[in-house]
Amino acid sequence: MTHRPEVSPYRVPVRDLIRRPGAQHQVIETFPTPVVLGTDVIGVPEGKDIELDLSLESLSEGIWVSGTVHALAVGECGRCLDEVRLDVDASVQGLFTTSPMAQDGDDEEPEDVFEFDGETLDLEDVVRDAVVTSLPFTPLCRPDCPGLCDQCGARLEDDPDHTHEVIDPRWSALQSLTEEKES
Ligand SMILES: [Zn+2]
Ligand SMILES: [Zn+2]
Structure with a gap:
């Protein structure tokens, strides 16, 4: 297991938002990501800056997170193996709730719903999902790379x-x- 800092920069205290529907909170921050965000072939490397521009909104069901994440992903061209650098500008959306719908049986987990402890949001998963979704399955150094x-x-x-x-x-x-x- 990789060692992570005691307090992840992805954790945001939200006590001021809880049970105050309509209350909002902006998270505009840039920090070096302590974890790789990406796939096996391309991603934002550990220690590289990630820029969050998010708004957290208190709803009766929980906290709605939306906004954008900006970063530079680095990977390998799927044809010629050259380095590929890609600007990531992904939109982030997710609902954090303290009681994810208790579904019995094998119902699929609803997308974009995350659990939190009622005090602190951990934005790592919602940000990772946004970054990974915006990355190509096969990165190319240019579309017509001959390989x-x-x-x-x-x-x-x-x-x-x-x-x-x-x-x-x-x-x-x-x-x-x-x-x-x-x-
Ligand atoms: Zn190439
Ligand atoms: Zn040859």
Whole structure:
């Protein structure tokens, strides 16, 4: 497990909002994220700034969080493996409630509903969901990245016209035999 700071910067005290429907609270903050926000191929790295511009609104059911998150995601091009940097500008929406609908059985968990203890919101999950949803499944350095040669791994962008002599597999077997003899 990764070690996290005692107090996550994603935690926001909301005692002043509880049971005061209509009350609002802005969260406009930039801090280095203590956790990676993203997928295996692209994400906001740990320690990189994340900018939150959120409004928290007290409703009778809980606290409605909405706004935007801005950050820079870094990943790998799915074709040529070059670094990809992507501006993330994602919209955040979620309802925090102290009593998520007690659903019996295997009903699917409602989306965008998060539980909190009645005093502090932990915005990490709602922010992560927003960032991950805005990221591409296959990041590309540019939409028409030609990728790598499947024969030799060369970057086709650097050498778009290169070709390989196509060797009949039977000949290549012979060739490696003679090479072995020679060595
Ligand atoms: Zn690429
Ligand atoms: Zn090649």
